[in-house]
Amino acid sequence: MLYFSKWKAFAILAVSAIICLMAVPSLLSQSAYDSLPSFLQRKIVLGLDLQGGSYIVLQVDAQSVRKIRLEQLRDDARRVLRDAKIGYTGLAIQGEAVEVRIREGQDVEAALTQLRTLALPIGGAMATTGQLDTDVSRSGNTIELAPTSAGVQSRTIQAVSQSIEIIRKRIDQLGTTEPSIQRQGADRIQVQVPGLQDPSRLKALLGQTAQLTFRLVDNTMSPQQALQGRAPAGTDVLTSQDNPPVPYLIEQRVLVAGEDLTDAQPGFEPTTREPVVTFRFNTNGARRFAEATQANVGRPFAIILDNHVISAPVIREPILGGSGQISGNFTVQEANDLSILLRAGALPVPLQVVEERTVGPGLGADSIRAGLIASIVGATLVALFMVATYGLFGVIANIAVAINVGMIFGLLAMLGATLSLPGIAGVVLTVGIAVDSNVLIYERIREEARAGRSAISAIDAGFSRALSTILDSNITTFIAAAVLFYVGSGPVRGFAITFGIGIMTTVFTAFTLTRLMVALWVRWQRPQRVPI
């Protein structure tokens, strides 16, 4: 156990040194770090709990995905049946399906054929599963179109991917460093934005669908009448976001929608100096807007964002240039944020915030300080105790533990792992447990010496007997850490990572470094007596 060939000793030292050195880039200043060759540009990322920032989980609501799909099916069914000149009645959404009654019995087969074209294979035309996203069934003259749950699921997954793109565009506009936007499970998006002072602005940017539409205001009755009685067909009562909200009676028909915008910028109205958002339509949007405004001079139209009326100006003259502005008592930041939302585009479905954790930069800095102090105090206490108990062998143990900690940070950097406050606790705990492997070895050496072995033979036997124990006991702890990594999230996972890596490095140093150092000492001193 105490013999090391030169090569083996060299290999052990080299591996330890290289892993420790991997931690160095994390300590460098940003400019020095950037000047490193790219294969060395790996560093430990501080968790949001240490550097401050926001962690937000958004969820795509499967129910609204289904609702959107149902509305789409209803509109498509109307179009298909009209194009095929098939008479129908009662086309409407009933629960989780669209139902339509075909007037003439002989048309039902033709209608079925036509409506079946609306069911699309899941995963697009190239898909091989052969599953369709809609069930088309008939009972008598009634045809039912029901989105399948697999279809809704695949649309949810699609909606998540599209939303991630749009969210990325929105967050990039905030100019924060290294935001992370990831899919979490089938229907969630995890957003992490470090170093943000005000999470409410971030949430406002994420939580809005930002579906912009331009629609005409219906003047045939007042919104109050519509609310009390029956609103005319094809209209909705929408409100503004003022306090108290002002109701408007708005036609459902959309003149132009946000998809047709090519640009949106915050600006100021030249005469009133009020913040506004100026926008430009693409060709299609410009043409439709021009036609609509030409036909409706003198009538008010409404600019609607996510079912709220932002403003409802009267069309004074046809707007032909394809650009315009939105004014709505904005503050400068509101105008800025609205233009960000309009540039990034609308989310395909509404997203809900289901979890939010924000740590202010002040608390983050405090946590770093606390973690640092706890580490230093903990390590010092343990080191002193080891020296008091084992003397020179205690020093050897301390060197091994120090290298052990260096290797933990090196491995964290190599993995690009995140260091959180619980992660620091994991390191501190590792220090406490890492010395255990040394304790096991040393106690065993003492026992063997007491049993009457010579010093060298006791040391040799101590190592070989203790190592199997070290392995056994650490594997169980490692299992606990692995499970924790698997089920945990955020900071807890940070703890599991450092703790798990710590266990591995502990076993490594016990098997190699401690043994090597003791072997060198034995060769140099030729001890007659075990010094512990």
Added chain:
Amino acid sequence: MRLLRIVPDDTNFDFIRFRRISFPISALLSIVALVAFFTMGLNFGIDFKGGTLLEVRYANNTLNIADVRSRLESLDLGEVQIQEIGGEGEVLIRVAQQPGGEQAQQQVVSKVRAALGEGVEYRRIEVVGPRVSQELLSYGIVGLMMAVVCILIYLWFRFEWQFALGASIANFHDIVLTIGFMAIFQIDFDLTSVAALLTILGYSLNDTIVIYDRIREMLRRYKKMPTDELLNASINSTLSRSVITHVTVTLALLALVLFGGRAIHSFSVTMMFGVVLVGTYTSIFIASPLLIYLGVSTRAMAEKAEKEAKSANSKAERLAP
């Protein structure tokens, strides 16, 4: 230099006989823990209960806790806990989960912000919706059970089944006592507590295995020794290690409890209790004496070895032409 020696070399305490005292004590403590768990319950944090937590700081002694309380109570948000923490005008505000789904939770923060007005630093904001808190709780429970099962399987492979069973009973005892401790002192039970419980589990096993390893070694070597004597010898010969490691882990945890900051305080305190008070006690006084009841004995080992040798012989005979 004279070295520190906490456990004298010739220590020979009769741990096995001491089980007549330690087992009833453990049974009693477990009952107390269970009663506390069922009557007082755990103080679930927002991770598992859902709701909103805000940590705010008022600069330069501008904190008026009564004013904060009246402002927040006027919001009519149901159960609101306000707790002054630290000495620097810091307040922890907990708002219970609001009825009305995910959207309702989101409005709490803006309402509180509006009520507290300007001049407040928001150091931490956490909002956990009903759906996520449900999931986190089930993940936590599944995680704990998974860890126990995985470790059991490992032990079963590595040791005899009696050892695996003994370790799991000891483990269960640790978890029960720690949960009882958390119920009695109403320590926040959140995600980090699950981490603490799992670590306690791993650590306590670590300790148990060191002793079991020694018992196994002795069983192989001293086939004639009476079982209780053998168990005692195993515990005593590893006692020095148990105590020293115990001290180093205590020192590390002490640093975390005293200086690690509030964010991990409940984690550190729980670990301190679980690892330092329970874990080591369990491995020495419970896990090892338990083996006697589970049928580990030198005679059983000898018989088994004999049987194995015989079957190996007969196999060899059958194979030999």
